[in-house]
Amino acid sequence: MTNMLFNRYRNLAAKAEVTLGTKESLKWFSQRIRKDSRIRNLDNVTQGLKVERPGPGKLMTYLYDPKYKEKLKYYDSHPLIICLEVAPKGWYGANIHYLPPTLRARLFEELDYNANSLNRIATMLSKNSYTAPCLKRYLAKHVMSQPVVIPKEEWEIAIQLPFENFQKQTMKSIWQESRNKI
Secondary structure, eight states, rough: OOOOOHHHHHHHHHHHHHTTHHHHHHHHHHHHHOOOOOOOOHHHHHHHHHEEOOOOOOOOEEEEEETTTOOOOOOSSSEEEHHHHTTTEEEEEEEEGGGGGHHHHHHHHHHHTTSHHHHHHHHHHHGGGGGGEEEEEEEGGGGGGEEEEOGGGGGGHHOOOOOOEEEOOOOHHHHHHHHHHH
């Protein structure tokens, strides 16, 4: 089963004569997708994607209910993470949603994600200054849906999809705080 949302944007890019997997396509998707306010539903993003266990370098999404949410200043209940490391009772990940769309595109351009292995991407992310505000620990017991893996060929679309679901603060204030930490 294919994901209709990813197919839709792939087709729009083809009509606009945008070559996928390029610097230009990362920029095009960041400008085009954010304008589409219909993408707020995690089910639309995950439909047809493969359920997998977390592993280094995998881009994943799921519903999350943090253990200490009362103490957190804010959190994302629909994280989009690149898993950095599997740990006892969970994993560490870089939640890309904590970055504004333009910085997401810049980060993935720097990673040269199409040319690098998943393990290499995880290592590069753990050392990248852009990811400082994104680094989070996720507890498996607090994952409220099956984690799905987004295939690498869909990353440039997935990182721009506006399905983040921040709690306690606005998306714009969180993005501003993230910019200040970089």
